[in-house]
Amino acid sequence: MNPSNPTDISKLCIHTITTNPWNIEEAAQNYSAAGVKGITVWRDALQARNIQQTGQMLRDQGLSIVSLCRGGFFPAKDIDKRRLAIDDNRRAIEEAHQLGTSMIVLVCGADPRQSLEDSRKQIRDGIATVLADAVAAGVKLAIEPLHPMYADARSAINTLAQANDLAEEFNSPFVGVAVDVYHLWWDPALKKEIKRCGQNENLFAFHICDWRTPTTDFLNDRGLMGDGCIPVKQIRSWVEATGFNGFVEVEVFSNNYWKENQADYLKKVINAYKEHS
Amino acid sequence: MNPSNPTDISKLCIHTITTNPWNIEEAAQNYSAAGVKGITVWRDALQARNIQQTGQMLRDQGLSIVSLCRGGFFPAKDIDKRRLAIDDNRRAIEEAHQLGTSMIVLVCGADPRQSLEDSRKQIRDGIATVLADAVAAGVKLAIEPLHPMYADARSAINTLAQANDLAEEFNSPFVGVAVDVYHLWWDPALKKEIKRCGQNENLFAFHICDWRTPTTDFLNDRGLMGDGCIPVKQIRSWVEATGFNGFVEVEVFSNNYWKENQADYLKKVINAYKEHS
Numbered sequence: 001m002n003p004s005n006p007t008d009i010s011k012l013c014i015h016t017i018t019t020n021p022w023n024i025e026e027a028a029q030n031y032s033a034a035g036v037k038g039i040t041v042w043r044d045a046l047q048a049r050n051i052q053q054t055g056q057m058l059r060d061q062g063l064s065i066v067s068l069c070r071g072g073f074f075p076a077k078d079i080d081k082r083r084l085a086i087d088d089n090r091r092a093i094e095e096a097h098q099l100g101t102s103m104i105v106l107v108c109g110a111d112p113r114q115s116l117e118d119s120r121k122q123i124r125d126g127i128a129t130v131l132a133d134a135v136a137a138g139v140k141l142a143i144e145p146l147h148p149m150y151a152d153a154r155s156a157i158n159t160l161a162q163a164n165d166l167a168e169e170f171n172s173p174f175v176g177v178a179v180d181v182y183h184l185w186w187d188p189a190l191k192k193e194i195k196r197c198g199q200n201e202n203l204f205a206f207h208i209c210d211w212r213t214p215t216t217d218f219l220n221d222r223g224l225m226g227d228g229c230i231p232v233k234q235i236r237s238w239v240e241a242t243g244f245n246g247f248v249e250v251e252v253f254s255n256n257y258w259k260e261n262q263a264d265y266l267k268k269v270i271n272a273y274k275e276h277s
Numbered sequence: 278m279n280p281s282n283p284t285d286i287s288k289l290c291i292h293t294i295t296t297n298p299w300n301i302e303e304a305a306q307n308y309s310a311a312g313v314k315g316i317t318v319w320r321d322a323l324q325a326r327n328i329q330q331t332g333q334m335l336r337d338q339g340l341s342i343v344s345l346c347r348g349g350f351f352p353a354k355d356i357d358k359r360r361l362a363i364d365d366n367r368r369a370i371e372e373a374h375q376l377g378t379s380m381i382v383l384v385c386g387a388d389p390r391q392s393l394e395d396s397r398k399q400i401r402d403g404i405a406t407v408l409a410d411a412v413a414a415g416v417k418l419a420i421e422p423l424h425p426m427y428a429d430a431r432s433a434i435n436t437l438a439q440a441n442d443l444a445e446e447f448n449s450p451f452v453g454v455a456v457d458v459y460h461l462w463w464d465p466a467l468k469k470e471i472k473r474c475g476q477n478e479n480l481f482a483f484h485i486c487d488w489r490t491p492t493t494d495f496l497n498d499r500g501l502m503g504d505g506c507i508p509v510k511q512i513r514s515w516v517e518a519t520g521f522n523g524f525v526e527v528e529v530f531s532n533n534y535w536k537e538n539q540a541d542y543l544k545k546v547i548n549a550y551k552e553h554s
Contacts, residue, residue: 112490112506116463149426151463152490152506158463186393186428186435213389213429215495229389229429 198242290315475519
C-alpha cells in the first residue's frame with residue numbers, strides 16, 4: 001500500500017508461473033516493458049538454458065531476481081527419496097547462485113504415508129543438512145507455510161506459527177519465512193505471527209493473490225487480488241508495519257487466466273496490484 | 278478403539294448423508310439390521326415427513342438419534358439474511374426437539390463479502406440469540422470448526438482453539454464443540470485442544486472419515502477411514518482420554534461411494550470403523 005502514490009509499482013514482483021504460457025524471455029521482455037521491477041523465477045522456466053546467462057538477461061531487462069521457486073519437498077517415507085530431495089535442494093541452491101538471486105522459497109513437503117510429526121522432523125533435518133551449502137552460496141532459505149489443504153502431500157508446515165518456530169530454531173540469517181496470503185489469510189493468529197516474524201528478522205518474502213468463491217481446483221484456481229475474499233491490503237499493512245521493505249510478489253496459478261492472452265492478462269495483474277494491494 | 282473387542286460397533290453412529298442415496302427409512306432399516314446403534318440425521322432426510330413419527334421409527338429400529346445436522350450459517354453481509362438464519366436455526370431446534378435428539382451440529386457460516394472478524398462476531402451473536410430456545414427445547418448446540426479451506430463461505434471458525442474459545446465464552450452446558458477429524462487433523466495444536474475441550478466439558482461430538490490423496494473435490498471426495506492419511510485411531514484415543522464416551526460418527530460425503538451399491542458400501546463403512554478407528 002502506497003497511499004501517497006497508488007500508481008507506484010516499484011515494489012511489484014511477478015512469479016514466472018503467473019504468466020505460465022510465456023517462456024522466461026517473453027516474461028522478462030513483457031514485465032520490463034510494463035515497468036515491473038521484480039521477477040521470481042520458477043525452476044521449470046530455466047530448463048535447457050544457461051542459468052548464468054539467463055540471470056544476466058533478466059538483469060539487462062532491469063529486473064531484480066527476487067527468488068527462485070522452489071526447493072523443499074524434504075519428507076519421504078523411504079530414505080532414498082529423502083536423499084534425492086537433499087541432492088535436489090543442493091542443485092536448487094547452486095541454480096540460485098548461478099542465476100544471481102539470494103533466496104530460495106521452500107515448499108517443505110509431506111508424505112501421506114507417514115505422520116505429520118515424521119514429515120516435520122524430516123523437514124527440519126533436510127534444512128539442517130543443506131544449510132551450510134546455502135550459507136556458502138549466499139542463498140537464503142524461505143520456509144513457506146502452505147494452506148492446511150496441502151498437509152497431506154505438499155507441506156506439513158501449515159501455519160505461520162509453525163514456520164516461525166522452525167525458523168527461530170535455526171536462528172540463522174539464512175533461514176526465514178515466506179508469507180503467502182493464499183495459504184494464511186484464514187488464520188486468526190496471522191497479524192500476531194506476522195509481527196513476530198518481522199521482529200525476529202525472519203520475514204523474507206511476501207506473496208499475494210486471492211481466494212475465489214467457489215474455488216474449483218485445489219491447485220490452479222487462484223484469483224488476482226480483488227477476485228476474492230482475502231484482505232490483501234490489510235495483510236500487506238501488517239507485513240510492512242514490521243519494516244518489511246521487499247518486493248510484493250504476485251503468484252497466481254490459474255487455469256482460467258493462463259487461457260487468456262497473456263499481454264492482456266499482465267495489464268490485469270498490474271491493475272489488480274495497484275487497486276487491491 | 279476398543280482393544281479388548283475390535284469387533285465392537287456399539288459406539289458406531291452413521292450420518293444419513295454417508296449413505297445419501299438411501300432415504301431415511303432405508304437407512305434406518307439397513308443400519309439397524311447391520312447392528313449399528315447410532316444415527317445422525319441430516320435435515321434434508323426429514324423433508325415431507327412427520328418428524329415426531331420419524332423419530333419414533335428410528336427408535337423402534339433400536340437407533341439412538343445422536344444429533345441433527347445442521348444449524349448455523351449465521352453470518353451474512355445483509356441483515357435480512359441474518360434474520361432468516363436465526364429463523365432457520367429456531368426451526369432446526371424445534372425439529373431436533375420433535376425428532377427426539379438432544380444435539381444440533383452447527384456449521385457456523387461465513388460470508389466472503391465481509392471480513393472474517395465480522396463473520397465471527399455474527400456467529401457469536403447468532404448463537405447468543407438462539408441459545409434460550411435451545412435451552413428451552415433441551416437441545417445442545419455443537420460448534421463444528423471447519424477446515425480452513427471453507428473459511429470463505431462455510432465457516433469462519435476453522436480451528437479447535439477458536440471453537441473452544443467460543444464455547445468457553447458462552448460457559449453453558451448447552452454450547453459445546455463437534456470435533457471432526459477431516460477438518461482438524463492437520464493442526465499441530467489438536468491434541469492439546471482436544472484435551473482442553475474435554476476438560477471444559479465441551480466435547481459434545483466426534484466425527485470421523487479420512488483425507489484422500491489426491492482429494493479431487495472440495496466437498497464430496499472424503500474417504501472412509503483407512504483410505505487416507507488421517508491418524509483416526511490416534512485422534513480417537515485423544516478424544517476418549519478426555520473421558521468422552523459418546524458415539525463415534527462416520528460422516529462421509531463421497532460422490533464415488535454414493536455411486537456404489539449402498540448395502541455393499543455399508544459393509545465397507547462398518548469394516549473401516551472396525552479396522553481403522
